[in-house]
Amino acid sequence: MSAGNIAVEPSVEAVPPRPSGPGWRRYATGTLFLLPAFIVLGIWIVYPTVYTVIRSFFGLNGFTRFVGIDNYRTLFTTPTLTTAIKNNLIWVAVVPGTVTAIGLVFAVLTERVRWAVAFKTAVFLPMAISAFATGVTWRIMYIQDPNLGAVNALGRAIVQVVKQPGALSDATPSTPNVTGSSSTGMTLQTPLHPGGVAAIGLTAIPPDQIPSGAKQAVLPKPVPGHISGVVWRDFKPGGGVPGKVEAGEVGLPGVTVQLRNSQNHVVKTAAADANGVFDFGVITPGTYKAGISAATFAKPWAGFPWLGTKLITPALIIAYMWIWAGFAMVVIASGLSALPRDVLEAARTDGATEWQVFKRVTVPLLAPTLSVVFITMIINVLKVFDLVISLAPGSSQNAASVIALAMWRTSFGGINDFGTGSAIAVFLFVLVVPVLLLNVRRFKREA
Amino acid sequence: MRKRWVRRVAVGLAVVPLAALAFSAGTGSGATRTAAAGCSASGSISFDGVWTGAEASAFGAVIKAFNKVCPKVKVGYKPVGDNLPTVLSTAVAGGNPPDMADIAQPGLVKQFVDKGALKPITYARSVLIANFSPSWIALGTFNKKIYGLVFKASNKSTVWYNVAAFKNAGVKPPATWPALTKAASTIKASGVPPYSIGGADGWTLTDLFENIYLRQAGSAKYAQLTAHKIKWTDSSVTAALNTMAQVIGDSANMAGGTSGAVQTDFPTSVNNVWETPPKAAIVIEGDFVPGVATVKLSPGTGYGEFPFPSINNSPASVEIGGDTIVAFRDNPAIESFVKFLGTPAAAAAWAAKGGFATGNKNMPSSVYPDATTRATAVAIAKAKNVVFDMSDQQPASFGATVGQGEWGLFQDFLRNPKNVSSIQSQLESAATAAYKTGK
Numbered sequence: 001m002s003a004g005n006i007a008v009e010p011s012v013e014a015v016p017p018r019p020s021g022p023g024w025r026r027y028a029t030g031t032l033f034l035l036p037a038f039i040v041l042g043i044w045i046v047y048p049t050v051y052t053v054i055r056s057f058f059g060l061n062g063f064t065r066f067v068g069i070d071n072y073r074t075l076f077t078t079p080t081l082t083t084a085i086k087n088n089l090i091w092v093a094v095v096p097g098t099v100t101a102i103g104l105v106f107a108v109l110t111e112r113v114r115w116a117v118a119f120k121t122a123v124f125l126p127m128a129i130s131a132f133a134t135g136v137t138w139r140i141m142y143i144q145d146p147n148l149g150a151v152n153a154l155g156r157a158i159v160q161v162v163k164q165p166g167a168l169s170d171a172t173p174s175t176p177n178v179t180g181s182s183s184t185g186m187t188l189q190t191p192l193h194p195g196g197v198a199a200i201g202l203t204a205i206p207p208d209q210i211p212s213g214a215k216q217a218v219l220p221k222p223v224p225g226h227i228s229g230v231v232w233r234d235f236k237p238g239g240g241v242p243g244k245v246e247a248g249e250v251g252l253p254g255v256t257v258q259l260r261n262s263q264n265h266v267v268k269t270a271a272a273d274a275n276g277v278f279d280f281g282v283i284t285p286g287t288y289k290a291g292i293s294a295a296t297f298a299k300p301w302a303g304f305p306w307l308g309t310k311l312i313t314p315a316l317i318i319a320y321m322w323i324w325a326g327f328a329m330v331v332i333a334s335g336l337s338a339l340p341r342d343v344l345e346a347a348r349t350d351g352a353t354e355w356q357v358f359k360r361v362t363v364p365l366l367a368p369t370l371s372v373v374f375i376t377m378i379i380n381v382l383k384v385f386d387l388v389i390s391l392a393p394g395s396s397q398n399a400a401s402v403i404a405l406a407m408w409r410t411s412f413g414g415i416n417d418f419g420t421g422s423a424i425a426v427f428l429f430v431l432v433v434p435v436l437l438l439n440v441r442r443f444k445r446e447a
Numbered sequence: 448m449r450k451r452w453v454r455r456v457a458v459g460l461a462v463v464p465l466a467a468l469a470f471s472a473g474t475g476s477g478a479t480r481t482a483a484a485g486c487s488a489s490g491s492i493s494f495d496g497v498w499t500g501a502e503a504s505a506f507g508a509v510i511k512a513f514n515k516v517c518p519k520v521k522v523g524y525k526p527v528g529d530n531l532p533t534v535l536s537t538a539v540a541g542g543n544p545p546d547m548a549d550i551a552q553p554g555l556v557k558q559f560v561d562k563g564a565l566k567p568i569t570y571a572r573s574v575l576i577a578n579f580s581p582s583w584i585a586l587g588t589f590n591k592k593i594y595g596l597v598f599k600a601s602n603k604s605t606v607w608y609n610v611a612a613f614k615n616a617g618v619k620p621p622a623t624w625p626a627l628t629k630a631a632s633t634i635k636a637s638g639v640p641p642y643s644i645g646g647a648d649g650w651t652l653t654d655l656f657e658n659i660y661l662r663q664a665g666s667a668k669y670a671q672l673t674a675h676k677i678k679w680t681d682s683s684v685t686a687a688l689n690t691m692a693q694v695i696g697d698s699a700n701m702a703g704g705t706s707g708a709v710q711t712d713f714p715t716s717v718n719n720v721w722e723t724p725p726k727a728a729i730v731i732e733g734d735f736v737p738g739v740a741t742v743k744l745s746p747g748t749g750y751g752e753f754p755f756p757s758i759n760n761s762p763a764s765v766e767i768g769g770d771t772i773v774a775f776r777d778n779p780a781i782e783s784f785v786k787f788l789g790t791p792a793a794a795a796a797w798a799a800k801g802g803f804a805t806g807n808k809n810m811p812s813s814v815y816p817d818a819t820t821r822a823t824a825v826a827i828a829k830a831k832n833v834v835f836d837m838s839d840q841q842p843a844s845f846g847a848t849v850g851q852g853e854w855g856l857f858q859d860f861l862r863n864p865k866n867v868s869s870i871q872s873q874l875e876s877a878a879t880a881a882y883k884t885g886k
Contacts, residue, residue: 060884062540080850144707170638172699204699206638207615208724237617239633307647307710393647395709395858398850412533415844415851417884 049429056422071423080398081424084406087313088431091320091384091402096377099321100370103328107336108358110329120333124326131323135390138319142306142391152303165300167254168209174201174234175243180291182299187260187291194283197222198229198290201243202252205233214250218275225282229290231255232276251276255296260289309399312392316400320387324380328373335369336362371442378435382428403428489519490780493545495535497770498599499526505800512796513787520780532843539564544775547784549598551770552839552847553586559773560589566777567592574789582833583806587771595771598788599797600804602823603733603766603836604658604755609720610748612639612728620753624662627756628693634728635699642694643727644701644708645716646861649854653838653846654766655694655731656857660687662761666832673837675882679874688860688867690758694731696864702727709861714739721750731755733768734823738802746819754826765830768839798824806833845881852877 056072059065075081106123110116126134143149146156166182173179173186178200180186188200197220210233217232234240236248252272259268259280267288270278306315339362347357363370385404392400401409403424411421498506503526510522527534531548532555538544544564550556559565572593575584587595608620616637618630631641645651661669664683671677672684698704702719703711703726711719719726721742730736737746744750754763772788774781787793794805798814804824812828815821827833838846838853845852856877860870 144710145703174636203636204638206724209638235636235638237615237637239617239636305706305710308706393710393712394649394849394854395647398855401850409849413848415848416533416536417844 052422052425055418056420056426058419060417060419067419071420072427074420075423075427080401081406081410083398084401084403087401088382088403090313091317091381092378094317095320095324095381096374099324099328099377100332100373102321102325103332103373104363104366104370106325106329107333108362110333111336120326120329123329126323127326129323131386132390134319134323135387138315138322139307139391139393142315144303144305144307146301146303149303149306151306152301155303156301159301163298163301166294166296166298167211168202168205168252168296169299170204170206170209171202171297172204174203177243178202182297183294185292185294185297187289189289192227192259192288192290194225194227194285195222196227198227198257199243199245200229200231200257200290200292201234202231203233203235203242205235205252210250211253211255213253213274214276215253215274216247217245217249217251218277219245220277220279223279226279227259227283227288227290228277228279229257230276231257231272231278231292255292258291258293259283260291262287264289307393307396309396312396312400316388316391319391320381320384323387324377328377331373332366332369335366339365368442368446375435375439375442379432379439382432382435403431486517486520486783488517488779488783490778491521491523492547492780492784494522494524494547494549495527495531495538495545496524496549497528497531497551498549499528501800502802505797505803508800509788509793509796512792513784516787516792517780517783520783522784535559539775546776546781547772547774549770549772550595551768552843553595553771553835554840554843554846556587556595556771556773557589557840560594564775565594566774567594568596568774568782568785569593570782571596571786571789574786578789578791578807578809580806580808586769586835595773596785596789597767597769597806598772598793600767600769600806600827601733601735602804602827603654603768604661604764604826605734605736605823606729606731606753606755607717607720607736608729608751608753609725609727609744610751611723612637612720612725613751615639616728620751621756622753624690624756624758631694631700631729639725640700640702640727641729642701643711643716643719643730644695644861645711645713645730645732646708646858647710647712649849649858650838650847651713651716651732652857652861653853654733654836656687656691657766657837658731658755659690659758660684660837661764661766661832661834662755662758663687663690665761666764666834669834669837673834673840675841675878679878680868680871684871684874685867688870691860692864692867695861705862709858714741718742734804734820735802737819746817752819752823762831763826763829764832764834765827766834766836767827768836841878842881842884844884845878852881 055063057066057068059067059070110120113119140148141150144152146152169182171182177189178186179189186200186202188198190198192198199219214233217230219230220228222228230245230251232245232249232251234242234249236246240246240249251274253274253276255272255276257270257272257278258266259270261267268280268283270280272278305311343365344357344361347361352360383404384402385408388400388402388405389397389408397405397409407421407424407428409415410417410424496503496506503524506524510524513522514520525545531550532552535544535548535550535555539559539562556565569592575593575596583597584593586597587593589595612634613619616630616634616639618633621627621630634641657669660672660683663686664672668677668683672679672681677683694700695705695708701708702716713732716730717732717736717739718741720728720730721740721744737750757763772785774785789807791807791810794803794807794810795814797803798805798810799816801816801820804820804827806827808828812821812825815824840846841853848854850858853874856870856873859873860866
């Protein structure tokens with residue numbers, strides 16, 4: 001208050017106009033102007049930082065028990081926390097470089113395409129969405145079931161060009177004498193001879209997979225010299241007796257049954273009718289087996305488990321780069337537009353190819369801008385939190401954890417161990433400081 | 448931090464004021480009158496709670512009913528939501544807690560009692576004894592003093608199914624565990640995966656385990672395991688995990704198989720059963736399940752409910768979750784509100800809105816808005832064994848932390864259900880660490 005009065009006085013009484021007052025007055029004025037910033041920084045930055053550092057040397061309950069560096073030891077020995085540190089290293093190794101590269105490519109390319117503004121807007125748009133909302137959206141897009149998750153739906157569309165799913169993809173044998181699986185096809189193990197009847201029962205066929213036109217299954221009477229049989233959905237409400245054709249169980253029309261000889265070569269095929277009945281006709285004497293090829297049971301592509309523990313970190317990184325590519329592009333594009341065009345023209349006139357111009361002229365001249373993007377991304381990536389907590393499901397959060405998330409989970413996620421939480425925070429701070437110093441030095445150099 | 452799900456029952460909105468009026472007008476018991484007669488209190492109460500949205504407005508109806516009795520007390524309810532434990536812990540540490548709160552985790556209540564942050568509510572003893580059975584009062588008793596009142600309970604021993612899927616498979620709601628596994632294999636043969644498991648949320652798995660353990664090992668062992676007086680390597684735990692493996696042990700038993708189940712969160716696990724055609728036939732979770740479904744299906748014809756089946760002839764047993772009302776301060780206004788919350792009138796004010804069950808034996812069951820709610824709510828009152836959700840009572844780092852302790856280890860168990868003994872020893876070492884620090 002008094003400092004304020006003193007500092008104001010000179011402007012009132014200053015008769016001989018002097019550019020600056022005596023030393024102490026200059027300091028007083030400076031201090032006055034800096035005071036609000038000091039107060040804000042002090043309350044919200046300095047005090048919490050000091051408090052956190054001190055807190056990190058104490059145990060669970062307030063400042064009652066001094067534990068020395070125990071919390072830091074916990075940090076480097078608890079598996080969930082070391083995973084977080086490891087993941088952060090992966091993030092730092094992958095993201096800043098990739099984002100800068102993508103941004104550079106986009107920025108250079110948008111200089112020479114039509115609709116550049118539309119393209120830039122589309123790439124920049126994710127920046128306008130909160131990271132939390134992005135996480136929720138991508139979590140839905142990453143769902144493994146291709147019927148629900150957009151990413152896997154795209155994958156399935158591509159896979160199905162090559163490989164169509166079978167008509168009975170969910171079916172399983174109803175009795176132990178039919179063996180096999182969806183990848184090998186099903187085989188009735190009972191040996192068949194001419195005049196025999198094969199009963200191939202299948203189950204676990206959902207109502208919507210029953211072929212249209214299916215009628216009551218019928219076990220055909222033996223025909224001398226023929227091998228015939230029935231392939232049917234061996235299920236009626238309540239279950240029924242497995243292996244027995246009963247009222248209420250339907251045939252599976254359209255299923256192609258193969259007759260295999262003792263060398264397991266397919267000698268004949270037959271299609272089942274509406275009652276599930278098939279007939280291979282007259283067969284030379286011998287021992288045979290009946291079966292259905294794997295194609296009938298081919299499962300539709302199941303999708304990648306993006307949200308599972310193995311793919312979650314790559315999945316997160318893709319979503320993160322989707323957000324930040326636009327930022328990198330815009331910053332680099334502005335750097336690009338400030339480049340001296342005559343240098344580029346000169347290079348071209350001297351006969352440099354576009355690639356040489358890009359590599360030898362554009363990139364070196366852009367280096368300061370690229371380093372801004374790169375360093376900003378390192379800092380951002382070290383602090384990544386909201387995307388991880390919203391995108392990774394609970395069952396994958398251990399595998400997806402990063403330092404900032406580990407700090408939050410340890411402090412507030414149920415454990416409420418503020419000691420270890422503070423230690424993690426201090427560790428994160430220590431990691432960010434060198435990058436910050438680098439940034440500050442660069443600022444000074446530019447000034 | 449247990450996720451709580453709001454049951455959005457729109458029915459009976461118009462009935463509420465009438466019901467509340469009827470009760471406060473004197474149909475209530477002696478206890479109601481005691482509270483009414485003794486109310487000369489005035490002042491205001493700050494109240495932080497987990498109830499948000501429809502639940503917060505239902506609690507507003509309770510406050511309204513209270514103000515008919517005590518017009519001079521103003522209750523300022525703040526809907527904090529799922530982060531309440533964090534908010535309260537911070538407020539208590541900072542020395543500035545609200546006057547009252549409702550807490551979903553008895554473990555947290557106990558922490559506050561041990562810290563001396565809570566005031567006992569012994570002044571409400573006569574109201575509570577008049578309206579609640581001793582087992583309910585015990586749920587709010589810590590260190591031999593009453594500190595809390597479980598005001599809102601939910602029945603966590605319910606099983607929900609798709610009626611069409613049951614009909615297609617020709618099975619009926621089973622009453623025993625063998626009947627359930629038999630029905631499940633029949634449903635599987637009908638082409639629908641029997642179970643929908645919300646494995647991305649670890650608490651759905653601990654709830655399944657707890658329901659099995661309660662029936663198979665009995666309530667005495669349940670209490671011992673809750674307090675970690677027996678080890679997780681105990682043979683009773685082995686048996687319960689083996690029973691649980693009958694559900695999760697076969698990938699074809701679950702919608703999406705094992706890897707799908709691990710990534711399925713709780714709301715999706717409910718929708719799997721509600722969809723047409725259903726992706727699964729059965730989802731095992733509490734009475735809040737219908738409120739979570741975003742797919743519309745009508746009760747009775749679309750979806751149905753049956754109590755968690757009995758195992759080895761276990762008596763009617765119910766696991767509940769519930770919100771405990773506690774007081775951080777003590778004054779006549781707070782006392783009058785706590786006493787009121789113990790009366791049938793308070794319970795009825797919310798019960799009429801739905802999504803609510805109470806242990807208040809003097810509240811007539813006719814207040815519940817529909818048959819399903821009545822069935823699940825009355826089951827709580829009738830059950831021989833009533834126990835509180837085990838993981839909610841344990842130290843949070845073991846029983847209620849994402850990816851850690853029970854939640855994380857049961858997810859590992861879901862991934863690899865053959866792994867019983869290794870999971871048991873990991874559970875035991877996690878429990879030992881958590882109970883040592885008490886966190």
